[in-house]
Amino acid sequence: MSLKNHTLYFGDNLEILREKIPDESFDLIYLDPPFNSNRNYNVLFKEGLQDSPAQVQAFEDSWHWTSEAQSAFEELVGVRKSKTKINEQISNLILALEKLVGHNDVLAYLTMMTIRLIELKRVLKKTGSIYLHCDPTASHYLKIVMDAIFGKQNFQNEIVWCYATPSGASNIFPRKHDIILFYTKSDNYFFRSQRIPHKSGLHNTGQVFASDNEDIEKIKEMEKLGKKVEDWWVDIFSVDRVRAERLGYPTQKPEALLERIIKASSKEGDWVLDPFCGCGTTVAVAERLNRNWVGIDITMLAINLIRHRLARQFESKGISINIDGRPRDIMGAKALFKKDPFEFEYWVLDMVDAVPAQSKTKENMRGADKGIDGVINFIKDVQNSEQIYGKLLVQVKGGGVHRDHVATLKGDVERERADGGVLITLEKPTKPMREEAIGAGFYKVKFGNEFEFPRIQILTIEDLLSNKKPKVPLGALRYFKEAKPIKETKQGKELGI
Numbered sequence: 001m002s003l004k005n006h007t008l009y010f011g012d013n014l015e016i017l018r019e020k021i022p023d024e025s026f027d028l029i030y031l032d033p034p035f036n037s038n039r040n041y042n043v044l045f046k047e048g049l050q051d052s053p054a055q056v057q058a059f060e061d062s063w064h065w066t067s068e069a070q071s072a073f074e075e076l077v078g079v080r081k082s083k084t085k086i087n088e089q090i091s092n093l094i095l096a097l098e099k100l101v102g103h104n105d106v107l108a109y110l111t112m113m114t115i116r117l118i119e120l121k122r123v124l125k126k127t128g129s130i131y132l133h134c135d136p137t138a139s140h141y142l143k144i145v146m147d148a149i150f151g152k153q154n155f156q157n158e159i160v161w162c163y164a165t166p167s168g169a170s171n172i173f174p175r176k177h178d179i180i181l182f183y184t185k186s187d188n189y190f191f192r193s194q195r196i197p198h199k200s201g202l203h204n205t206g207q208v209f210a211s212d213n214e215d216i217e218k219i220k221e222m223e224k225l226g227k228k229v230e231d232w233w234v235d236i237f238s239v240d241r242v243r244a245e246r247l248g249y250p251t252q253k254p255e256a257l258l259e260r261i262i263k264a265s266s267k268e269g270d271w272v273l274d275p276f277c278g279c280g281t282t283v284a285v286a287e288r289l290n291r292n293w294v295g296i297d298i299t300m301l302a303i304n305l306i307r308h309r310l311a312r313q314f315e316s317k318g319i320s321i322n323i324d325g326r327p328r329d330i331m332g333a334k335a336l337f338k339k340d341p342f343e344f345e346y347w348v349l350d351m352v353d354a355v356p357a358q359s360k361t362k363e364n365m366r367g368a369d370k371g372i373d374g375v376i377n378f379i380k381d382v383q384n385s386e387q388i389y390g391k392l393l394v395q396v397k398g399g400g401v402h403r404d405h406v407a408t409l410k411g412d413v414e415r416e417r418a419d420g421g422v423l424i425t426l427e428k429p430t431k432p433m434r435e436e437a438i439g440a441g442f443y444k445v446k447f448g449n450e451f452e453f454p455r456i457q458i459l460t461i462e463d464l465l466s467n468k469k470p471k472v473p474l475g476a477l478r479y480f481k482e483a484k485p486i487k488e489t490k491q492g493k494e495l496g497i
Contacts, residue, residue: 005292010303010325013275013296017119024125027270032133069108072115093148129265132181139179150183157182157231163238195226258285280306300346337398349374351464354394378476380445390419397425406436419443420455422470429458445473
């Protein structure tokens with residue numbers, strides 16, 4: 001079993017690490033897992049030239065005591081057989097944490113993180129490094145966990161990343177820093193000191209009291225070389241202040257942060273892993289710095305976003321991205337629908353470049369049909385140099401389909417004053433369904449080369465897998481917000497490397 005460069009895995013990182021990642025594969029691991037902040041995060045999309053009010057829940061930043069957490073806990077304490085090698089020290093630690101915090105969301109978080117960190121140690125090379133990004137609400141617990149797994153002798157740094165963003169806090173000091181725990185697997189690891197410009201400028205201010213020019217020249221040489229980056233980072237702005245990078249993904253980290261970590265703890269050609277890769281900042285920077293990379297995420301939304309981001313950012317390189325876990329045939333599509341209809345829907349919407357419907361969450365997908373699943377935006381006219389936008393409503397069906405579904409979509413199109421609709425089904429449509437769609441007629445656009453389109457279209461998953469797409473005007477718009485391609489970060493730029 002060998003790894004392929006440029007691979008994104010869709011799925012639970014614990015399962016993927018256990019089943020698909022060989023021992024000692026990576027030189028550097030960076031992870032930025034959910035912080036257990038009990039907040040829900042949404043993703044913003046692009047609609048025309050403006051940010052869209054449409055957004056969907058990306059993930060819930062909290063961990064709960066579920067059957068999965070209970071199972072992981074039993075594996076860690078030795079009650080249940082585990083695929084992960086667990087030593088007595090870790091079992092004792094988890095039992096002690098159970099007594100300390102009780103059976104609650106905090107223990108669920110620590111349990112689910114611990115079993116994954118053990119696997120991450122397994123896939124890290126003996127000369128490798130791991131950076132765990134967290135916040136002060138959990139860093140003290142996680143440092144104990146990391147000591148137990150990697151050995152306290154392999155703790156290298158507790159990095160404090162300070163940033164300035166608006167805060168409404170009035171009864172405490174605003175919380176404006178994250179913690180990054182830097183561990184290695186042994187004392188034989190790669191590290192290259194990073195340097196940033198000195199801010200003193202003593203030789204330009206007249207504050208040097210040396211009596212000879214030799215001392216002044218030494219100061220000038222030192223300032224030219226730059227100062228070594230220490231374990232507190234105040235020169236890297238949050239993404240809120242680096243607008244060019246902003247994708248609208250919650251908890252997005254700046255490229256300068258990952259650039260510093262990747263340059264410090266890996267060389268060109270080394271392997272980098274991000275098991276919670278979110279919007280893909282780690283893999284994007286790794287690609288720009290000529291590292292091999294692998295990313296894992298449990299949401300199809302994140303995998304889709306990363307794929308679009310890399311395709312645009314590295315269009316000139318024409319990189320081929322391997323996506324493991326996306327369905328490749330009807331059997332795979334049916335399996336994904338059965339496992340998670342929510343992720344199945346994201347997969348389908350991405351294939352037709354549709355924006356997921358506003359405020360869509362797993363909760364409001366349960367039970368009865370909730371109507372519109374996505375929207376395809378397009379330019380339908382230009383008047384007085386102003387673009388006029390149109391939209392197609394998208395409905396995704398993984399279960400049984402019948403004529404009423406087409407009639408319902410027609411009603412949605414009329415109610416929303418949309419131009420048309422697309423019904424995508426896992427099963428083949430019936431003859432009455434096709435007749436109902438044909439009876440809906442056509443809509444017209446004045447922008448582009450083709451002017452008339454079916455008002456209601458029906459496609460199957462088999463059609464999409466065969467590269468058949470809906471008939472859409474030439475002015476169809478990309479739905480993810482775009483970050484400007486970054487060749488070299490201005491902030492945190494190291495010297496002498």
